[in-house]
Amino acid sequence: MSHQADIADLVVVGAGPVGLLLANYVAGHDLKVVVVERLPQLIDYPRGVGMDDECLRAFQAAGLAEAVLPHTTPDQWMRFVNGRGTVFASIEPKTRVFGWPRRNAFIQPLVDKVLAEGLGRYPSAQLLLGHTVNAFTQDNDGVDIEAEDANGAKRTIRARYVVGCDGGRSLVRKALDISFEGNTDSNRWIVVDLANDPSGSPNAYLHANPARPFVSIALPHGVRRYEFLLFPGEGQGDDVPREILESMMAKVVPDPKNIDLIRARVYTHNARLASTFRKGRVLLAGDAAHIMPVWQGQGYNSGIRDAANLGWKLVSVLTGIAGGGLLDTYESERRPHAAAMIKLSETVGKILAVRNPVGVAVRDTMIWIANLFPPVKRYFLEMRFKPMPRYERGVVTFGGVQNGKASAVGRMFIQPMVTKASGETVKLDDVIGVKFALICWGSRPDRWMSAGTVRILERIGTEIICAVPMVQQAHEVPLYNGITVLGDKSGDLKEWFGQHDEAVVLLRPDRFVAGACAPQRIDAMVAEVAETMSYLQPLPGAAAAVPRVAVVNRA
Numbered sequence: 373m374s375h376q377a378d379i380a381d382l383v384v385v386g387a388g389p390v391g392l393l394l395a396n397y398v399a400g401h402d403l404k405v406v407v408v409e410r411l412p413q414l415i416d417y418p419r420g421v422g423m424d425d426e427c428l429r430a431f432q433a434a435g436l437a438e439a440v441l442p443h444t445t446p447d448q449w450m451r452f453v454n455g456r457g458t459v460f461a462s463i464e465p466k467t468r469v470f471g472w473p474r475r476n477a478f479i480q481p482l483v484d485k486v487l488a489e490g491l492g493r494y495p496s497a498q499l500l501l502g503h504t505v506n507a508f509t510q511d512n513d514g515v516d517i518e519a520e521d522a523n524g525a526k527r528t529i530r531a532r533y534v535v536g537c538d539g540g541r542s543l544v545r546k547a548l549d550i551s552f553e554g555n556t557d558s559n560r561w562i563v564v565d566l567a568n569d570p571s572g573s574p575n576a577y578l579h580a581n582p583a584r585p586f587v588s589i590a591l592p593h594g595v596r597r598y599e600f601l602l603f604p605g606e607g608q609g610d611d612v613p614r615e616i617l618e619s620m621m622a623k624v625v626p627d628p629k630n631i632d633l634i635r636a637r638v639y640t641h642n643a644r645l646a647s648t649f650r651k652g653r654v655l656l657a658g659d660a661a662h663i664m665p666v667w668q669g670q671g672y673n674s675g676i677r678d679a680a681n682l683g684w685k686l687v688s689v690l691t692g693i694a695g696g697g698l699l700d701t702y703e704s705e706r707r708p709h710a711a712a713m714i715k716l717s718e719t720v721g722k723i724l725a726v727r728n729p730v731g732v733a734v735r736d737t738m739i740w741i742a743n744l745f746p747p748v749k750r751y752f753l754e755m756r757f758k759p760m761p762r763y764e765r766g767v768v769t770f771g772g773v774q775n776g777k778a779s780a781v782g783r784m785f786i787q788p789m790v791t792k793a794s795g796e797t798v799k800l801d802d803v804i805g806v807k808f809a810l811i812c813w814g815s816r817p818d819r820w821m822s823a824g825t826v827r828i829l830e831r832i833g834t835e836i837i838c839a840v841p842m843v844q845q846a847h848e849v850p851l852y853n854g855i856t857v858l859g860d861k862s863g864d865l866k867e868w869f870g871q872h873d874e875a876v877v878l879l880r881p882d883r884f885v886a887g888a889c890a891p892q893r894i895d896a897m898v899a900e901v902a903e904t905m906s907y908l909q910p911l912p913g914a915a916a917a918v919p920r921v922a923v924v925n926r927a
Contacts, residue, residue: 380406381690383517383531385505385544387414389480390658390675391537392487396434397683399497400806403690406529407491408519410538412502414488417635418565420480420672421589421597422448422576426761427673428472429787429883430680432799433806435493437472439486445477445592448575455581470883471787471799477576477591480672503527505543508534510653532690533699534654535682537675540642542660548651554644554714557665560602561641562612562620565634569596570625588624595634598624602638610638641665643714649703657682662710665717674713677761681706684806684881685767688905693832695906701766709761760784767880769887769900780872780885785811787883791859801883803858807833808886809879810898813869814840815891817876825898831910832902834878839865 382398384391387409399405423444431437452461465474491497500519508517517529536544545552569590576589587599600620607613617636621628646661658675682702688694763782770781791797810817810829817836821829829836840848842859860866869875874888878901886904889897 378406378527378529380404380529380531381533382406382686383408383515383529383534385517385534385536386538386542386658386660387411387484387488387499387501388537388539388658388675389420389484389487389672390679391535392484392491393430393434393676394535394537394657394679394683394686395497395499396436396487396490396494397679397806398686398690399491399494400434401687401691402494402496403687404496405491405494405498406531407497407499408503408505408517408529409499409501410504412522414481414484414501416481418480418591418595418597421477421591422670422672423476423478423483424670424673425468425470425472425474426680426784427676428476429470429801430676432471432801433680433881433883434487434490436486436490439490440478440483443479443482443486443592445574445590446473448475448477448590450475450576450578453577453579453581455583460580469786470784471789471801477589479592479595482593500527508544508547508654510534515653532653533686535686536654536656536660537658538660540644540659540663542656544654545646545656545660548654548656550651550656551647552644553647554642554663557641557643559640560606560638562600562602562607562617562636562638564598564600564617564621564636566596566598567594567632567634569594570627570631571596584620584623586620586624607638612636612638643717645707645711645714649707650699655682655699655702661706662714664710664714670713670717674710677709678702678706680882685905688832692908695908697906698767701904705761705763705766761884763884767886767901767904768884769897769904780874780877780888783885785877785879785883785885786864786868788860788862788864790865791861793858797859797861803837804835804879806881807835808881809835809837810876810894811837811865811879812839812876812891813865814875817891817894820891820894821898822895825895827910828898828902828907832905832907839869841866 381403382395382405384395384405384407387407391407395405395407428437428440431440447466450463451459454460463475467474488499491499500521502522503519506518506520508515510516513532515531515534517531517534519527519529521527534544536542538544571588571590574590577587579586579588584603585601587597589597591597598621602612606616618628621631625631642663643665644663646656649656649661657678659671661678662674664671664674682699685694685698685702689696689698761784768782770779787800789797790800790803808829816838837858839860872888874890876889876891876894876897877885878887878897880886886901887897
């Protein structure tokens with residue numbers, strides 16, 4: 373047997389969507405990344421089926437959103453149907469506040485393939501399929517990983533950090549002796565994926581039918597997913613007899629024998645959260661850190677949020693911009709939101725699975741009454757009940773309420789369309805790139821920035837954007853000596869700043885607001901953000917160029 377040794381900045385265990393996206397982020401900064409996956413190929417059957425706008429924005433940051441879009445169905449509504457066939461609640465968000473549709477159906481194997489192929493852009497990235505991690509040990513400087521392929525060839529990889537993205541049964545989590553707290557629902561369900569959709573109707577329907585609750589979801593490329601609640605005695609383990617499957621399918625298709633079955637799999641809903649997301653130089657992300665019932669489609673999206681949050685922090689630490697303490701903010705920011713999404717998913721599951729006649733009557737009556745009130749109805753239609761990530765600890769300076777208005781700090785920033793001076797219209801993130809951004813309205817920030825602030829912004833990689841009305845463009849361009857001029861065509865930036873007291877925001881690479889202030893406080897705000905991210909001062913004598921400045925203009 374052969375034995376190979378390798379050196380990497382990061383080893384990712386698990387080639388699911390979270391691990392692959394994280395690897396794309398880090399490898400995109402010329403850092404060496406090795407992804408180790410025990411299976412000989414990527415999983416080729418559908419798993420996650422719902423993708424939100426935050427998820428697409430994360431793919432956009434990795435330069436992969438356009439390649440993902442052909443495998444999605446935008447604006448997929450979710451409708452709740454009672455036992456009489458009446459839609460009693462509907463989730464139909466039409467917002468594009470983050471630049472993408474809020475709800476999208478998708479085919480996970482095809483999106484995973486896009487992410488895997490994305491690694492091919494980077495010579496510093498390596499994907500090892502069919503390799504099992506047998507053991508790992510860590511010290512103060514790194515982690516030694518022992519991996520073995522199907523032929524018994526062993527490989528030792530020395531990495532500066534390791535992230536376990538190896539699913540709910542994570543070997544990495546178990547090796548770290550991290551508890552996985554939570555519960556497993558006693559109900560069993562069967563998921564049935566069909567090719568050549570025998571229904572053809574769009575959208576997703578959650579049938580809260582007391583006779584047998586079930587779900588029907590239209591997916592791209594003619595795939596249909598059904599999920600049925602199983603009753604006691606209907607099959608043992610993961611096996612459900614064909615006749616029972618056909619009897620359930622007979623409720624939803626005219627000819628249950630004439631279907632193109634992709635797979636039928638029995639599962640139970642788990643709601644679990646790791647007690648910690650980090651031990652030393654090893655971290656957990658995705659299902660290895662948290663798993664939740666499927667009812668809001670947030671398991672997949674929560675994992676992608678992990679990758680977006682952790683990716684830029686790993687880059688900052690691995691490139692020497694920040695100390696290892698920055699990685700502690702990953703857990704303090706992500707774990708509370710994962711817990712909130714687990715609770716939401718459990719609640720929706722309980723609403724769907726009610727079978728007691730009294731409980732069904734109470735549920736349907738309460739929802740019918742709620743629908744009589746337009747504000748309450750909009751609350752569900754626009755998906756406002758979804759707990760949006762809001763970071764109160766971590767790489768944020770302050771939050772709460774100021775002058776009667778909620779602070780923007782700790783929240784995700786909007787993504788409007790902006791127009792360049794050339795006339796090209798693009799999404800805001802495409803102007804910023806995968807870096808920080810200082811965005812101002814109505815004031816030139818360089819007037820208020822000290823040389824020290826300039827050095828910090830340059831070192832962390834910052835795009836500075838001044839937003840001004842479009843009618844001022846001809847006047848402002850000469851003052852900025854030909855610096856790029858962009859246009860806020862819809863006026864969304866002006867409206868956003870009009871709703872907040874802070875005229876300056878500093879965005880993190882994951883587009884969350886790290887700090888907000890008046891122009892005259894830019895120096896103090898940048899210093900505070902630098903402190904929260906464990907910023908490391910450059911070596912004496914290191915030069916720093918002035919950050920690039922862009923001017924945004926409103927049409």
